[in-house]
Amino acid sequence: MYPKAADEGAQPLATGIPFSGGGGYYQAGGAMAAAFAVQAQAPVAAWSTGLCNCFDDCHNCCVTCVCPCITFGQTAEIIDRGSTSCGTSGALYALVMLLTGCQCVYSCFYRAKMRAQYGLQVSPCSDCCVHCCCQCCALCQEYRELKKRGFDMSIGTDGMRTWRGRGAPPPPCRRTCILG
Secondary structure, X not given: OOOOOOOOOXXXXXXXXXXXXXXXXXXXXXXXXXXXXXOOOOOOEXXXXXXXXXXXXXXXXXXXXXXXHHHHHHHHHHHOOOOOOHHHHHHHHHHHHHHOOOHHHHHHHHHHHHHHHHOEOOOOOOHHHHHHHXXXXXXXXXXXXXXXXXXXXXXXXXXXXXXXXXXXXXXXXXXXXOOO
16 A cells, blocks of 8 residues: 555655645745754853852842842842842742742842753752752852853943943942941
């Protein structure tokens, strides 16, 4: 019923979708296949610091342990490329934390978005697992990664746009302490 593949000179089996007019077939693999081809992903890079290297930046480690919504807001603003502000992201994180206690589910999506933007590997386990088991460590690692990539976390994306547009280095961070 079907021609044998080993037959010499036999036409290859017709594959595809028949179309009227001309008795031909639409072959998947031409221009359409190129249009739907999955683009090759960028090489997967390692994180610049480990998940448990929180004390590489002691100040950020303390801030994240006391109030993780601050660190989350700073990183989310840069990951979103300024479309959401630090305050908005931090407040939303705090609201999710207070109402549900499942802020790790919210923050793991930002880790996945950051990994996709910078071609970082899934390490040491999935994003949600990292955030559910080691929330503070994960936020600190993301903060350190962005800092090592040249972002000044204290001035946010608006400040970065301002000083990059002038070609001058950013102003030094001058944080004032409320307690004195």
